[in-house]
Amino acid sequence: MKFKLPLWFYQLASPKWFYELSGKLLPGFGWAALLLLTVGTVWGLAFAPPDYQQGNSFRIIYIHVPGAILAQSCYMLMAVAGLVGLVWKIKMAHVVAKCCAPIGASMAVLALTTGAIWGKPTWGAWWVWDARLTSMLILLFLYLGVIALTEAYENEASGDKAAAVLALVGVVNIPIIKYSVEWWNTLHQPATFKLTEKPAMPPEMWQPLLVMILGFYCFFAAALLSRARTEVLTRERRAAWVVTLVEEGG
């Protein structure tokens, strides 16, 4: 392929450069996540008004929705990174894709379990086989499939490729999750945030949700960088700069 990517992209593709830059960025994301998540949690649990129908059980939204959003964004990042790795043979892209999988899986678990817990007092059932819930469960299985494929090969590059292909095929599930509440009759309520419309909730309710979503994204950035750093070291363990790092005691 002739198409050239910008210079910073190739710099980022250098493992050493990535390791140094991510070391500088990591604390910022970590502290931002801590601050946003603390503010958002206190705001959502104590200050946001209760829902007129659901009462206080609606406060589960402040972790359920960010978890679900992140599970999907993380999947998209994983698939795009996989594609970049396949097409431009950039090793760092596969590192990112591999490190996305366990984080995304944990977020999918969070969305599914908190959804079940929220469903019990609201719908009277922990689980229903409706489109939104089922497609979200499939998302979790896709993550587990990607993790399994990455680990399944003796040859690292083969595992990376197989996992990237599965991740790309699974992208078809993302619009299904998104539009499931519109295409099918469902118990699940429609999206809280839409780009084109004002939220159906009063500001006192959605403002803490926005803070929580930002907090989740910052946490994700920190977790991803942290995992990717170790993965880079593992893959580059024979490189001179990694050996020096180990000699200096990390």
Add this chain to the structure above:
Amino acid sequence: MPVQFDSLTDFFAMGGHGLYVWLSYAIAMLVFVYNMVASRVKRRVFFKQARRRLRRDLNKQHESKTS
């Protein structure tokens, strides 16, 4: 912006939905802790193994020189 609860007991009860709300937040906490611990453990394991590899290589070099 007022606090929505009259007392701490009220806050923990969450209008009868306490179990659901607090269980959800506990799971969220677990997911966050898992992500933090998992990445830290991986890093520690890498350095432990890398140091061992380094020592082994140094010993090998030493042996080949002395023999």
